[in-house]
Amino acid sequence: MILLTGATGYIGSHTWLELLQAGQRVIGIDNFINSSPKVLARLEKLSGKKLEFLQGDVCDPVFLESVFQSFPIKGVVHFASLKAVGESYSNPLLYYENNISGLIALLQVMQKHSCHHFVFSSSACVYGDPDVSPVKEDADLKPENPYGQTKLMSEQILRDLEKSDSKWRVAYLRYFNPIGAHESGMIGEDPNGIPNNLSPLVARVAAGRMEELKVYGNDWETPDGTGVRDYIHVVDLARGHVKAVEHLLSGKPSLTVNLGTGVGYSVMDVIRAYEKVIGRPIPYRVTDRRPGDVALYYADPSLARDLLGWCAERNLEQMCADSWRWQSQNPMGYES
Numbered sequence: 001m002i003l004l005t006g007a008t009g010y011i012g013s014h015t016w017l018e019l020l021q022a023g024q025r026v027i028g029i030d031n032f033i034n035s036s037p038k039v040l041a042r043l044e045k046l047s048g049k050k051l052e053f054l055q056g057d058v059c060d061p062v063f064l065e066s067v068f069q070s071f072p073i074k075g076v077v078h079f080a081s082l083k084a085v086g087e088s089y090s091n092p093l094l095y096y097e098n099n100i101s102g103l104i105a106l107l108q109v110m111q112k113h114s115c116h117h118f119v120f121s122s123s124a125c126v127y128g129d130p131d132v133s134p135v136k137e138d139a140d141l142k143p144e145n146p147y148g149q150t151k152l153m154s155e156q157i158l159r160d161l162e163k164s165d166s167k168w169r170v171a172y173l174r175y176f177n178p179i180g181a182h183e184s185g186m187i188g189e190d191p192n193g194i195p196n197n198l199s200p201l202v203a204r205v206a207a208g209r210m211e212e213l214k215v216y217g218n219d220w221e222t223p224d225g226t227g228v229r230d231y232i233h234v235v236d237l238a239r240g241h242v243k244a245v246e247h248l249l250s251g252k253p254s255l256t257v258n259l260g261t262g263v264g265y266s267v268m269d270v271i272r273a274y275e276k277v278i279g280r281p282i283p284y285r286v287t288d289r290r291p292g293d294v295a296l297y298y299a300d301p302s303l304a305r306d307l308l309g310w311c312a313e314r315n316l317e318q319m320c321a322d323s324w325r326w327q328s329q330n331p332m333g334y335e336s
């Protein structure tokens with residue numbers, strides 16, 4: 001049985017579905033700090049299975065102990081963490097407490113129950129502003145914001161744990177920029193409050209929930225002057241997690257891999273792709289750069305291909321089409 005923390009979140013919910021469809025038995029936990037319980041009914045409909053779920057906080061050792069007492073957990077996929085870069089600048093203690101203390105509480109209960117297979121939701125943020133792209137896993141690790149620091153520190157904690165006890169097997173998955181939604185339009189990205197990320201903001205402008213998109217600078221050292229990122233479809237990302245779980249459960253060694261497409265797209269590329277999907281212009285205005293932003297980075301995903309037999313299959317147009325289907329079928333997210 002696989003434990004998913006943060007199971008009703010954007011990436012967690014998509015991974016839950018893919019794990020079920022790959023034949024894995026899953027127990028999900030979440031405290032709904034950045035997700036909706038309405039995901040559960042959607043996932044049951046999509047999977048055709050009864051979900052096993054417990055509401056609780058990954059920072060609560062008593063709750064975690066009860067979970068491990070109740071289920072024969074062989075591996076854990078850890079999504080539960082805060083991930084808003086901007087908020088991590090204004091409230092770093094919240095990020096260190098939730099992301100680091102939560103990880104430690106989880107690892108302690110796993111150790112107590114002899115559960116040593118761990119898939120960690122890391123981030124390309126650990127690279128900071130990479131010197132070159134495509135970025136390889138052995139690039140310098142120099143996060144530029146507290147959120148990225150919590151991801152690097154978490155990796156360090158896990159590597160030290162592995163050195164202390166060879167029974168641990170860890171998959172460090174460094175995500176680039178997840179966007180899109182399941183093709184059904186029934187699950188998708190539904191951030192609480194005002195989104196920070198490009199894709200949900202473009203979707204809201206497209207849906208008329210926001211007047212215009214702010215383009216944070218068009219004077220970057222990039223082909224069209226706007227920021228370039230490696231956008232990866234959330235279903236491709238979820239399937240990378242299924243491969244990582246299967247890799248660890250089959251006794252293969254720990255690994256650190258980038259989960260990206262290897263292709264960089266600019267803000268204008270995303271806007272144009274979205275306009276093609278909805279068949280009308282997306283209003284936008286170029287504004288100043290956003291503090292902490294970098295010009296360009298995208299992944300070298302070859303190691304994930306070689307070690308996991310995984311590669312992203314969906315292109316930018318599919319990401320935007322699936323994102324739009326979710327947005328238009330759920331104008332107010334899960335509260336629609």
Ligand code: WQD
Nearest residue numbers: 085123125196197198199201214215216227228229267293
């Ligand atoms: C992408 C590009 C912006 C919004 C992400 C997420 C976070 C974390 C790190 C998880 C940039 C531009 C954006 C807008 C814009 N991921 N933009 N107008 O900055 O790569 O960071 O990765 O580990 O989820 O913060 O993603 O979507 O915020 O920005 O012009 O209204 O879009 O400048 O070039 P980013 P993003």
